[in-house]
Amino acid sequence: MNSISNDISRLQKLNSLFEESNKAAKIGVWEVDLINDTVFWSSTTKKIHGVSDDYTPNIKEAFDFIKKDENQDRLIALFNEAIKNGKAYETDVKLIKKDGSELWTKAKGTTEFKDNKCIRIYGTFQDIQEQKDREAALIKAQNELAEIAGKFKGIFNSAFQFIGFLTPDGTLTEANESAISFAGLTPEDVIGKKFWDCHWWKISKATQEELKKNIERAAKGEFIQYEVEILGKEGATTTILFNLKPLKNDNNEVYSIIPEGRLIQDIVDTRKELINKNNELSQFSTIVSHDLKEPLRMINQFMQKIDLKYAGSLDDKARKYIYYAVDGAKRMSKMIDELLNYSKLTEKDKIIELVHTNSLVYEILKGSEQLILEKNITVEKTDLPDINGNITGIKVLFNNLINNAIKYADPSKLAFIKISCISHPAEWEFCIEDNGIGIDPENHQKIFDLFYKINKYQDENSSGIGLAICKKIVSLHKGNIWVESDLGTGSKFYFTIKKSIHA
Numbered sequence: 001m002n003s004i005s006n007d008i009s010r011l012q013k014l015n016s017l018f019e020e021s022n023k024a025a026k027i028g029v030w031e032v033d034l035i036n037d038t039v040f041w042s043s044t045t046k047k048i049h050g051v052s053d054d055y056t057p058n059i060k061e062a063f064d065f066i067k068k069d070e071n072q073d074r075l076i077a078l079f080n081e082a083i084k085n086g087k088a089y090e091t092d093v094k095l096i097k098k099d100g101s102e103l104w105t106k107a108k109g110t111t112e113f114k115d116n117k118c119i120r121i122y123g124t125f126q127d128i129q130e131q132k133d134r135e136a137a138l139i140k141a142q143n144e145l146a147e148i149a150g151k152f153k154g155i156f157n158s159a160f161q162f163i164g165f166l167t168p169d170g171t172l173t174e175a176n177e178s179a180i181s182f183a184g185l186t187p188e189d190v191i192g193k194k195f196w197d198c199h200w201w202k203i204s205k206a207t208q209e210e211l212k213k214n215i216e217r218a219a220k221g222e223f224i225q226y227e228v229e230i231l232g233k234e235g236a237t238t239t240i241l242f243n244l245k246p247l248k249n250d251n252n253e254v255y256s257i258i259p260e261g262r263l264i265q266d267i268v269d270t271r272k273e274l275i276n277k278n279n280e281l282s283q284f285s286t287i288v289s290h291d292l293k294e295p296l297r298m299i300n301q302f303m304q305k306i307d308l309k310y311a312g313s314l315d316d317k318a319r320k321y322i323y324y325a326v327d328g329a330k331r332m333s334k335m336i337d338e339l340l341n342y343s344k345l346t347e348k349d350k351i352i353e354l355v356h357t358n359s360l361v362y363e364i365l366k367g368s369e370q371l372i373l374e375k376n377i378t379v380e381k382t383d384l385p386d387i388n389g390n391i392t393g394i395k396v397l398f399n400n401l402i403n404n405a406i407k408y409a410d411p412s413k414l415a416f417i418k419i420s421c422i423s424h425p426a427e428w429e430f431c432i433e434d435n436g437i438g439i440d441p442e443n444h445q446k447i448f449d450l451f452y453k454i455n456k457y458q459d460e461n462s463s464g465i466g467l468a469i470c471k472k473i474v475s476l477h478k479g480n481i482w483v484e485s486d487l488g489t490g491s492k493f494y495f496t497i498k499k500s501i502h503a
């Protein structure tokens, strides 16, 4: 007797342990007794359905809890099939709980047969909502990731640049469509190969060797950039600006290298052409000025000789003509010198240093003091900055603009000149203002052209080259020059100089 009661209490304990663990796993038990037509739900099953502990289900109501769509149809079909053929089932179905909320469950069913007739069907309901939520979140994340990856792949392939990925030992793992189609290749031709053995680099052994060495340097963490000629389709070649960018992990180790190339053949060609043109031009102007000055010297000499030798027999008119001829020759000689100076202004002799524009402008004004006094011009100057520039160029620039302001003062007015500067984030903006004769807007562009003078018969100090020189100096300093003016209202000449400029 004692042992039976022991067994019963052990069974009860086991049972409650079973129910506890089921509760933790959110698994509820159910049973349908087909003989007595009764339904049993464990308390966890009732919780899963959102009904109270005293609820007694029947078959119809039990199925009513399943979402009335393919979920319900599927479960009823499996249930009926099990009763008929004894086939156990397991399926995920959506429940509609008593409060109307939806819950994903895993429904399992097994049968018991007697005399070929199903007398009992039983199984479990498991709350698998968390698992379903996790799965849905994972699918969402995967989709988002696939979308981002797709976008990146799109950018990667549609970029004009040639881009790829290398392992640190130089194996090409990816190359974009631009790079592959440029050389008329397929991915199979290059992916998985050592980069320097790929078609693009087979232009010469030296090019391949250079790349190999540069990849070794990039693998050690160095960023490499150089211009190189590569091989395209059918033996065509082109120059690219090529770089190798190492990608490093948190331990500062290079795990990948991005090779990237941009087509710069046009730039290279234009640069070459420009260098040639520049060389030609500087040779041309040196030769021209030298060759032109020789006959001018002769005109001068012989005119003076005529003047001396035939002084007695020349009348005033003849002497005037000689004077004009000598004067014309002098002016031409001056123009040639200025042309030479202009052509000598090149990027390559540009030394950049700190220029104290305050003292530089002061010196220029001092040099023109006599004229300023004669013309009774009031000069105003704000405090000017120290800038980075080529001192000789900046001096010529201020000198030409200030002297023009003096030269083109309006004699009918009380003349003034104002020199000022304002600071912008990346550049200085200077202004030389006068209340002189002014410039018709239709000439605002032309006055910066070589030898352009508004009035062809202006005074002899006028050669029409001063502003062209100013423009060239400003452009060598990566700045701009322009004028705001109108006839009779004076002029404001502006120019900008970059704050940070390299030689």
Ligand code: ADP
Residues within 6 Å of the ligand: 400, 404, 405, 408, 434, 436, 437, 438, 439, 447, 448, 452, 453, 454, 455, 458, 461, 462, 463, 464, 465, 466, 467, 468, 491
């Ligand atoms: P130049 O003064 O030797 O003729 P520039 O190149 O310095 O040559 O100037 C070109 C022309 O622009 C001048 O001939 C003149 O007509 C006009 N100009 C330049 N500066 C001024 C100014 N401050 N006021 C009025 N006209 C000017």
